[in-house]
Amino acid sequence: MHQALFYISVLIIIASLVPLIRHDFWLFRVFEYPRLQKLVLNVVLLIAYFWFPPITVYEKIVGCALVLNLGYLIYQVFPFTLLGKRQIISARYPAGDNNILLLIANVYQDNRKSQSYLELIKRCDPDVLLMVETNSWWQEQIDVIGNEYPHQLKVPLENTYGMIFYSKLELREGSINFLVEEDIPSIQVDVKLRSGQWVRLYCLHPQPPVPQENPRSTERDREILMVAELAKDCELPVIVMGDLNDVAWSYTTELFGKVSGLLDPRRGRGFFNSFNAKYLFLRFPLDHIFCSADFTLSGIKRMESCGSDHFPMCVNLQYDPRSEKNNEKPVADQEDLALAQNKLAADTN
Known part of the structure; x- marks a missing residue:
């Protein structure tokens, strides 16, 4: 013994x-x-x-x-934990025209419980919906919500990296990009809140560093940090959402926060482990929604499983620029910036 x-x-x-x-x-x-x-x-x-x-x-x-x-x-x-300091404060006003309700769901491409997701969408009633691991079959199943979500960006793929994006809110300058790998898409789009305020959204789903996918994290880290640089230089309020295939506490995710200046609503509120839905003891926070310091948090919730190995995540953010001084914005030092540049310059071939 x-x-x-x-x-x-x-x-x-x-x-x-x-x-x-x-x-x-x-x-x-x-x-x-x-x-x-x-x-x-x-x-x-x-x-x-x-x-x-x-x-x-x-x-x-x-x-x-x-x-x-x-x-x-x-x-x-x-x-x-609940004892930790919150990076983003709770909303100071009731939900209104400055709120945006986001739902992100990794559906697991071979999963066929599309009706469960349609029921979840109806119940959650998000303003913006991002679904990943979506192929043509999934697009056909979810397109029935098209009348309620007229603004759409879709890149269905059979390689488990497809994305479909639906919005009730007006969009502009939407683009599907392949930032690092030619078969791994991302989305960049501006969303107009009901108040008239425009917000920049970035949607990601890079490969995880596992032997059956990619033995290195180089490509994943580079894509995450490329978006961090874009977010840092953006003049609009920013939201980054997606299955980043990285945990909330990894040094790459922390570096992303420092470079971008974006906040993690989970800090001080809980883990919100979204993967793996099938195994209780093997759960990690892989599905993320980050935002700039001019947002507050109206709500965050891990939704029930719909047959995937990921739980959907629902986050309600409120645009409130006066709260920026109350939020704990991460800041990169010279060592952080040097590390980020090294990762951005890393050979991905």
């Missing part, structure tokens, strides 16, 4: 430290995902050490390392 406890403890400590190595190879990046899971396992191991006290010097060293590792993991998780 002591030997098994020792080796499992060493593995958890290694899994916690590996993400500190900023390498693009998937084996380093994938350990960023299960932060909460590592914390839970760390607590379980410490309890086991209490029942089976260490005997050898090595076991005692590892036991002490587990205590330090627990503190490190709590430090990492804390910003996404």
